[in-house]
Amino acid sequence: MAEPVRDPAAPSSAPAPAVRGGRESTPGGPVHELLAPRETALGGSTVVRRLLPSLGRRMVGAWCFVDHYGPDDIAEEPGMQVPPHPHMGLQTVSWLHQGEVLHRDSLGSLATVRPRELGLMTSGRAISHSEESPRPHARLLHGAQLWVALPDTHRHTDPAFEHHPDLPHVTAPGLDATVILGTLDTATSPGTTHTPLVGADLTLARGAHHRLPLEPDFEYAVLTMSGHTEVDGVRLDPGAMLYLGTGRPHL
Template sequence: MSNLERDPVELLCPPEAPEGPAVQVLEYREVPLGGPRAMPVRRTLPQRGRTTIGAWCFADHYGPDDVAETGGMVVPPHPHTGLQTVSWLFEGEIEHRDSTGSHELVRPGGVNLMTAGRGISHSEVSTPGTTRLHGVQLWTVLPEDSRHVAPFFEHADTSPFQVGDATVRVFTGELANGRPEAADATDAAASPVTVFSPLLGAQVDLPAGGVVDLPLDPTFEHGVLVDAGPVSIGLPGADAATEVPWAQLAYLEPGHDRVRLRADADPVRVVLLGGVPFGEEIVMWWNFIGRSHEEVVEFRRRWESDVIDRNDPDGPFGTVPKYDGAPLPAPELPTVRLRPRR
């Protein structure tokens, strides 16, 4: 998915040291996803005070949306550099096309992972048969030694397994010390898609009144994005649990080997994200991740040259085959140089 803000802020993201309470609740901001009937998305990453959780650097949460009212998802070809996109749906269906020639449908239970590396372009459009659209779009930042890899695309289906009262689907990385109750489901605790730093991405569902103690990698920091809730989050040694409302993102600092999730009156669904704290300074602007202001300026110049000459399949970002429409032009860059946000 593209960042369709008309005036995206350029962010210098220094390595972040964990600080503050054991459970920090981050509120979302609503962003329109293009068009006169723009589909709204709720963005919890990046934001002031926290730009990454592990290598996770972008989180948009949307739906359930009535496609007849919002027009669904229509994101024309647009570029990415230095990151991976992770598409995960609860309801609906999205058609993905990209400049490597990949063509895949995103459906609930299946993960689409696109590695941009040195540069890729893609489109995402909800299919005609989709009446409700509901899911998350996530990005991970690639570390320095991997960010110039050739672009590629992967799709994998996931299998649910039980941990306590919870049903879990791991779509990226692996659940730390995962011990699915069904012996033949052990492999489901790890996703086969390629990652370039230690990561976890999982959907966790709890029935009303349910509780689960999930194992965590204590070297990871974690985020709990609430899709249906609220959810009660308890950590070993904490005086009390923290209730996290719908659509908010709870941040858990490293050092915890377990988290207790509890549903009270209503069923709960969360997306659990985790990773080793990202130790590199990055620059994020629009759909690009680089390491300097000058590098981002060059990414934009290359994309604009591709937009002008769409007949050049060998351009820096290639072309998206069989997409009927114009690519997204890049927004104007800020008129001032980047200054660090502290």
């Protein structure tokens, strides 16, 4: 059967392309932009809520990817089962609140990442890895997977994996902040970074109110992993992420 011939002068039904992300989309001051998650299947057994990239907001500084998952009851399930797959030109950050994830990679690394421990993989010129719940495993699985885009000067660096069970903390009444990457206040993570950034996990007691020092030149976003928080006057439910823009000396 002959294919119909389309008139090149006829209007196209395809949507016009739209440019998203890039420096032009970085605000020059503070904003409040709620990022809506979308559910995505990961490895066929885990459903995650993807917050970055999203329509209209592809990155927050060098952070280019955020998945939030759980808390999931996996007592009678295989849990996370992500088969070997490759990465290039970025770093992956594995961060858990509950459960365990077994990391294997093509360098021969084998590590079990537990809650509040940093699993940091630098893919550089190329690496392949898998992530799975060990057997047996804890009943609940809850965590986040984050990626950092490497700058051009380090995009083809040698691949590496780091496991840091002990990370520095910033503490105050009602606050315990674990510094995952970069520097917060006076605490610096041992994790290797190739571009200026910061990542921290804040645990707040009910009713606690704190002001944290920020770098005005940085972009920031806040993800509420569990519970309900109020960030800069905006209420965040569990799994919600608020993009804050730049130009803030504190939060």
